[in-house]
Amino acid sequence: MQIKLASVDSVIIYFSNTISKQNSLKVKSAYKLLKSLDDKDLIEIVPSYTSILITYDIFTYNFEQIKIFLNELLKDLKVEDESSQELINIDVYYGEEVGLDLQRVASRADISTQEVIKIHSSKIYDVFAIGFLPGFAYMAAVEEKIITPRLETPRRKIPKGSVAIADNQTAVYPQNSPGGWNILGKTTFELFDKSLEALSPITIESRIKFNPISKDEFLKQGGILEF
Amino acid sequence: MSFKVIKAGIFTTLQDRGRFGFTHLGVTNSGVMDEYSALAAQKLLDNAQDTNILEITFAPVELKADANTSFCVTGALCEVFINEQLKNSWQVHKIQKGDVVKVQIILEGQRVYLAVKNGFDIAKEFGSNSTTIKESLGGISGIQIKNADILPYKQNSEDIINRWHENHIPKYEKELVLRVILSYQEESFSKEEKEKFFNSTYTITQDFNRMACKLSGEKILSSLDGIISEAITFGSIQIPKDGQPIILLKERQTIGGYPKIGTVLSIDCFKLAQMRIDTKVRFEPIDINTAQDKLRDFYSTFA
Numbered sequence: 001m002q003i004k005l006a007s008v009d010s011v012i013i014y015f016s017n018t019i020s021k022q023n024s025l026k027v028k029s030a031y032k033l034l035k036s037l038d039d040k041d042l043i044e045i046v047p048s049y050t051s052i053l054i055t056y057d058i059f060t061y062n063f064e065q066i067k068i069f070l071n072e073l074l075k076d077l078k079v080e081d082e083s084s085q086e087l088i089n090i091d092v093y094y095g096e097e098v099g100l101d102l103q104r105v106a107s108r109a110d111i112s113t114q115e116v117i118k119i120h121s122s123k124i125y126d127v128f129a130i131g132f133l134p135g136f137a138y139m140a141a142v143e144e145k146i147i148t149p150r151l152e153t154p155r156r157k158i159p160k161g162s163v164a165i166a167d168n169q170t171a172v173y174p175q176n177s178p179g180g181w182n183i184l185g186k187t188t189f190e191l192f193d194k195s196l197e198a199l200s201p202i203t204i205e206s207r208i209k210f211n212p213i214s215k216d217e218f219l220k221q222g223g224i225l226e227f
Numbered sequence: 228m229s230f231k232v233i234k235a236g237i238f239t240t241l242q243d244r245g246r247f248g249f250t251h252l253g254v255t256n257s258g259v260m261d262e263y264s265a266l267a268a269q270k271l272l273d274n275a276q277d278t279n280i281l282e283i284t285f286a287p288v289e290l291k292a293d294a295n296t297s298f299c300v301t302g303a304l305c306e307v308f309i310n311e312q313l314k315n316s317w318q319v320h321k322i323q324k325g326d327v328v329k330v331q332i333i334l335e336g337q338r339v340y341l342a343v344k345n346g347f348d349i350a351k352e353f354g355s356n357s358t359t360i361k362e363s364l365g366g367i368s369g370i371q372i373k374n375a376d377i378l379p380y381k382q383n384s385e386d387i388i389n390r391w392h393e394n395h396i397p398k399y400e401k402e403l404v405l406r407v408i409l410s411y412q413e414e415s416f417s418k419e420e421k422e423k424f425f426n427s428t429y430t431i432t433q434d435f436n437r438m439a440c441k442l443s444g445e446k447i448l449s450s451l452d453g454i455i456s457e458a459i460t461f462g463s464i465q466i467p468k469d470g471q472p473i474i475l476l477k478e479r480q481t482i483g484g485y486p487k488i489g490t491v492l493s494i495d496c497f498k499l500a501q502m503r504i505d506t507k508v509r510f511e512p513i514d515i516n517t518a519q520d521k522l523r524d525f526y527s528t529f530a
Binding site for chain 2: 043050062
């Protein structure tokens with residue numbers, strides 16, 4: 001663990017320099033501990049794959065003091081396993097009219113689209129980071145068989161709810177956005193919902209399972225087929 | 228009791244000090260770009276520091292009052308009128324029912340702030356009035372102020388006679404020095420690259436908005452191609468592959484994967500917020516203890 005300067009009022013804690021499930025569990029455990037302090041002088045606590053950024057009140061802590069405080073707090077960090085993390089099911093319609101890249105991902109892997117769907121939906125994914133757009137959760141790891149790089153030319157518009165993969169990561173677009181990920185399907189699940197007090201049902205501590213549904217079911221849930 | 232917006236201007240947004248505590252979900256902080264000017268306006272009106280305020284980027288803006296209050300305008304050098312009568316910026320003025328307030332033309336700088344006594348009565352979203360259009364959060368329904376919008380305030384008839392000291396009104400110079408705290412991936416920049424960075428003059432390009440300010444000038448190289456995405460703070464200086472620095476500002480993305488050489492002291496980001504395209508900037512190193520002293524002094528001025 002290493003604590004470095006980020007800005008006049010922020011430090012960044014690096015837990016490792018490689019992405020792995022174990023390193024992510026370290027981040028999540030430390031994040032949980034930091035949140036549990038409920039310390040108003042820790043203004044922002046922002047976890048990512050291997051790091052946590054902390055913005056603090058400089059009228060309470062100077063740089064040396066925050067470093068000592070964090071080192072002390074995290075030196076015997078107990079890394080929790082994933083059993084305490086909430087599993088969230090997301091219904092996905094993997095139809096070719098919404099999964100624009102389904103066929104291409106299948107051809108590339110030399111398997112059927114049905115197999116791509118089965119592979120993508122049979123795994124439980126961990127959230128490694130949230131960003132890019134509000135509620136955009138980077139989940140991993142996608143099975144090696146269907147790993148697909150980003151599109152060379154990003155699309156101008158990826159519709160809200162699109163479920164997509166890029167390299168070994170998968171995500172759901174929380175709103176319409178330009179993007180270069182390969183789209184496999186679509187969901188009506190809201191990742192950024194202003195009616196929720198927490199704004200998003202997903203946090204870095206969530207685990208995600210995609211559940212294939214029929215076109216009828218998707219439409220019944222209010223799904224939109226058009227792009 | 229409100230202002231009716233007669234002319235909204237092309238990009239006038241409601242802001243405050245920003246939205247905190249949702250960054251872990253990808254929600255940016257947003258907030259006023261130039262805290263010096265905004266906090267000065269609140270202090271002049273004897274408002275709480277986090278009171279909301281209009282950030283005006285293009286004139287003309289015209290508001291019609293239907294109740295008494297006091298207001299003041301700070302920030303970029305501009306012409307302010309009450310009913311066609313020219314008034315001083317950086318000074319509190321009383322207005323009465325029927326008065327028309329106009330920000331006619333911005334002469335120097337980029338952003339004008341207009342505050343009223345006790346702020347506008349507009350519901351906060353997730354702890355803040357700050358408008359972030361890409362997130363549809365804050366302001367009035369998540370977008371910029373439009374013609375015919377209503378900006379409610381509580382009637383106020385206090386006599387507030389305050390004026391910012393002439394010597395403390397910022398002058399917007401042709402060249403700006405930005406003090407930088409070496410941070411994040413600074414070790415991935417060699418001694419030579421750092422020297423280049425601190426000894427060169429950069430130019431503000433047209434890629435300058437509430438999210439970021441892209442500079443052009445001497446190329447800086449990191450030994451890293453990219454990094455594992457991590458959270459980025461206000462003022463951090465990303466060096467993408469083209470070697471041209473990008474300073475991240477109030478509406479920055481919350482995480483990013485470019486190496487960063489350092490972070491501009493926030494006080495200097497507030498000055499940067501008032502610079503126009505083609506302004507020259509230079510970087511100067513500052514150590515963390517001095518930087519924190521400066522920032523504490525800065526906020527104490529407005530306490």
